Amino acid sequence: MVGEGSDSVFGKILTIMTSETLDQGQMSCEEIRKNIQKYVDKWRNVEGSLIMVLHDIQEDIGYVPREWAMEIGKALDIKLARIYEVLTFYHYFKLKPQGKHSIHVCTGTACHIKGAPAILEILKTQLGFNVGETTADRLFNLDVVRCVGACGLAPAVVIDGEVNGKSTPEKIIEKVKSLQS
Amino acid sequence: MNTEIIKATINGTPVEVPAGTKILEAARKVHIKIPTLCKHQDLLPSGGCGLCIVRVKGSPKMFRACTTPLxxxxxxxxHDAEIVETRKTVLELILSNHPDECLTCGRNTNCELQRLSAEFGIRDDKIKRYVPDLPKDASTGSIIIDARKCIKCGRCVQVCQEIQNVWALSFLHRGINTKMAPCGDISLAESPCIRCGQCAAHCPTGAIVEKDDVPAVWDALHNPEKFCTVQIAPAVRVSLGEEFGLPPGTDLTKKIYAALRRLGFKAIFDSNFSADLTIMEEASEFVDRFTKNPSSLPLVTSCCPSWTDFMEKMHPDFIDHFSSAKSPQQMMGAMVKTYFAQKNNIDPAKIFQLSIMPCTAKKFELERCKEMKSSGYPDVDCSITTREFARMIKQSGIDFDSIPEEKADSILGEHSGAGVIFGTTGGVMEAALRTAYNVITGKNLEKEAIDIQSVRGLDGVKEATIGVGNFNVRVAVAHGLANVEYILDKVREAKQQGKESPYHFIEVMACPGGCIGGGGQPYGVTDNLRQKRMAGIYQCDRNCPVRCSHDNPEIKKIYADFLGSPRSEKAHELLHTHYQSRPIYQR
Structure with a gap:
């Protein structure tokens, strides 16, 4: 569950969202039911169907909206409480729409020593990013990871799946700015 | 069933137990207590706390006694030096994520974690404390969750999901961030929570406690404008003693009356009386449906506010089957603020009516719908649990052990044995059948038969057929809400097939054991304790000169003087309510 602070950010994000991702949340129950039907049909009667359905939805729309989780519960006869136990256990599942670009700052031991804190700091202070949150313009998601296995390239920052080795605050700011324009 | 017998030794003592018995239970058989914070006798073992580790000869590692079969x-x-030291470390680790607030905690002096910390002689904070900053959830008005005090034992989640089938609480996130909470960004009041308080009753710490309404009661008692009245529920009298070191099941009815008078209550009533009143209304409703409108059967009891809440949320298709009779708590309040007020010429606006209940959901029932103010005022102003009441007595300086017994006030104080058995599973059914039998046959059940044994006991579902004159009345009783599905599904199935309902009359109480095992009762409930409280209730029943609600002279008088007959217009106005569908998860 997110705290009150991030909740209000979520509220702000919702009000300014215009892309198709938002539409998932605004669908009527009827439309959601229709949408989840293909996932449910695909996995019904398969052991572990819940996690597979959630996986597919995460993959397709980038997060699992609450309204969808509710309809999945009805379709698979699984309590919402159990669905959230699964959703919150795995970091892979997101409960909120994610940004267009993902930034993972590695804070494993090597990266930490080589300057990850400075990179995080500048992302926070200069660009106003918060760890674990999506920016208001829904362009970026900032997360920290413990080790991406690129200790030789420390400090490493993974942007949209691409490892940026030997990063510096300046290089990262430049890269982020290029994605903004 | 597996009847194989396992033979082993525990601390050198030979032990024989049926196959499958866990080491923890086997040890109890040879009088050894292994400490645990997560295993509760009502629940399956989860291996969550790690305190119950034991050594098995020949194995280098330690095993959790709660999950390892002998x-x-x-x-x-x-127990040896290393095991005890390891347990102490486990405790220290748990304490390192637990706030250091024992003195101001709702479980001060009866917390399982506190007791173990004392027993293990923990004197220093060896490990740096980290307590997550989480807000309290007081949204239900009945129970308060303080997730910071949670030790992640999982009892509340298991009770909520498996025993009660409510699924309001879930285990969210993982690792250090694990927490028990309703799913998503909602409060407990927005979850399917039915406020039964079984989570609080099973919590080993102060992470879930009842809302403390004692200050409001003191305020009323100290207010010279208020005329303070009170009712005590059936199940409170046989459990309160546990708070004062008396054996479970001790009947303290008359001592409670005396204590209440000393606390300053001007009129002391007994919910047993209004239970009799509930039976008059409900039995009349049953006989009416049974003899004139059998297609409207089964009739389902509605005294338990958690059960009615559960039904409104999860089984709204049963609304038409619910008895419209209010619960004894609400009936008493309505009678106090109308009949009693008029008779004694007291302005009902000045009357304060307190109910002392074994229940946390009764706090919620006070305002569940507009009929809870049928007298024009809140029928009941405040409801406190047995635990809160015990604290009030202790705060007041009353020496409860030696206080002489007193009587309740007339006219809302006299009761029959049928009234008192409301406090246990099967009791409402038995009480209603005693009166329904009389209405249908014109006679009372004979001496022995008046104890309707087939609806008594702790089996989760009890089904019976009771001969009533020329009829056979088919009844079902369930307690612990997970047990209710079986009964409701059978009724639904019959309905779908166009067949007669398998039951005519259904009783449901949300808490295991009924109100004697209520969420507001003294801590430490197990089946053994439930049985002792239950025995106390049936002893009260046997001690009553009048065993049937319709024979209670004060019940006769209130109908003659005031209500007319059961389900009269006046009775409907004051003693009945309605139910409505309340879909869960509005957001």
Whole structure:
């Protein structure tokens, strides 16, 4: 569950969202039911169907909206409480729409020593990013990871799946700015 | 069933138990207590806390006694220097994530974690404390969740999901961030929570406690404008003693009356009386449906506010089957603020009516719908649990052990044995059948038969057929809400097939054991304790000169003087309510 602070950010994000991702949340129950039907049909009667359905939805729309989780519960006869136990256990599942670009700052031991804190700091202070949150313009998601296995390239920052080795605050700011324009 | 017997030794003592018995239970058989914070006798073992570790000869590692079944030839050591030291470390680790607030905690002096910390002589904070900053959830008005005090034992989640089938609480996130909470960004009041308080009753710490309404009661008692009245529920009288070191099941009815008078209550009533009143209304409703409108059967009891809440949320298709009779708590309040007020010429606006209940949901029932103010005022102003009441007595300086017994006030104080058995599973059914039998046959059940044994006991579902004159009345009783599905599904199935309902009359109480096992009762409930409280209730029943609600002289008088007859217009106005569908998860 997110705290009150991030909740209000979520509220702000919702009000300014215009892309198709938002539409998932605004669908009527009827439309959601229709949408989840293909996932449910695909996995019904398969052991572990819940996690597979959630996986597919995460993959397709980038997060699992609450309204969808509710309809999945009805379709698979699984309590919402159990669905959230699964959703919150795995970091892979997101409960909120994610940004267009993902930034993972590695804070494993090597990266930490080589300057990850400075990179995080500048992302926070200069660009106003918060760890674990999506920016208001829904362009970026900032997360920290413990080790991406690129200790030789420390400090490493993974942007949209691409490892940026030997990063510096300046290089990262430049890269982020290029994605903004 | 597996009847194989396992032979092993625990601390050198031979032990024989049926196959499958866990080491923890086997040890109890040879009088050894292994400490645990997560295993509760009502629940399956989860291996969550790690305190119950024991050594099995020949194995280099330690095993959790709660989840490890005893095997033939095992040589188990439950206590030695290293085991005790390891347990102490486990405790220190748990304490390192637990706030240091014992003195201001709702479980001060009866917390399982506090007791173990004392027993293990923990004197220093060896490990740096980290307590997550989480807000309290007081949204239900009945129970308060303080997730910071949660030790992640999982009891509340298991009770909520498996025993009660409510699924309001879930285990969210993982690792250090694990927490028990309703799913998503909602409060407990927005979850399917039915406020039964079984989570609080099973919590080993102060992470879930009842809302403390004692200050409001003191305020009323100290307010010279208020005329303070009170009712005590059936199940409170046989459990309160546990708070004062008396054996479970001790009937303290008359001492409670005396204590209440000393606390300053001007009129002391007994919910047993209004239970009799509930039976008059409900039995009349049953006989009416049974003889004139059998297609409207089964009739389902509605005294338990958690059960009615559960039905409104999860089974709204049963609304038409619910008895419209209010619960004894609400009936008493309505009678106090109308009949009693008029008779004694007291302005009902000045009357304060307190109910002392074994229940946390009764706090919620006070305002569940507009009929809870049928007198024009809140029928009941405040409801406190047995635990809160015990604290009030202790705060007041009353020496409860030696206080002489007193009587309740007339006219809302006299009761029959049928009234008192409301406090246990099967009791409402038995009380209603005693009166329905009389209405249908014109006679009372004979001496022995008046104890309707087939609806008594702790079985989760009890089904019986009771001969009533020329009829056979088919009844079902369930307690612990997970047990209710079986009964409701059978009724639904019959309905779908166009068949007669398998039951005519259904009783449901949300808490295991009924109100004697209520969420507001003294801590430490197990089946053994439930049985003792239950025995106390049936003893009260046997001690009553009048065993049937319709024979209670004060009940006769209130109908003659005021209500007319059961389900009269006046009775409907004051003693009945309605139910409505309340879909869960509005967001």
């Amino acid at each position: 095997e033939n030839g095992m040589d188990i050591t439950t």
